Amino acid sequence: MSEAAEKLRADKWLWQARFFKTRSLSAKLITGSHLRVNSDKVVKASATVKVGDVLTFPQGNHIRVIQIDGIGTRRGPAIEAQALYTDLSPPQPRDIGKPYAERGGRPSKADRKLGAQIKRGELE
Known part of the structure; x- marks a missing residue:
């Protein structure tokens, strides 16, 4: 029984670890050939995955590289899930864009009216 507890289906582990x-959804990722376990496509x-395996898969706009540190028994709270893995992914750069203040702020209603009048040729 201890050997069965050391391994778990890949889709179930990804779900329990709250990815x-x-x-x-995790099964769809795997059947679409987007998961690698120790650099082998699954x-x-x-x-099955076990402690020590390294998983590589896309999530959102970046690639996640995760090392399995534990096999959970349930899908518990986020803190429990975060204890199941170590994130080996490099930190992703933030692409937030410029805030309104750096662009001069949002145009006011008067600015929009003025712009519309200029487009129509009412003002020069």
Whole structure:
């Protein structure tokens, strides 16, 4: 029984570690050949993962590289889930853009009216 507790299906582990909201979303990622376990592509959601494996998969706009530190018994709170892995991904640069203050702020209603009058040729 201890050997069975040391391994878990990849889709279930990704769901328990809270990388995906549902287990079917994690299974869809795996069946789409977007998961690598120790640099080997995985195409079946039933593939097993164990402690020490390194998972690589896309999430949002960046690639996640995760090392498995533990196999959970349930999908618990976020703090419990974060204890199951170590994030090996490099920090992603933030692309926030310029705030309104740096661009001169949002145009007021008067500014918009003035711009519309200039477009129409009413003002020169």
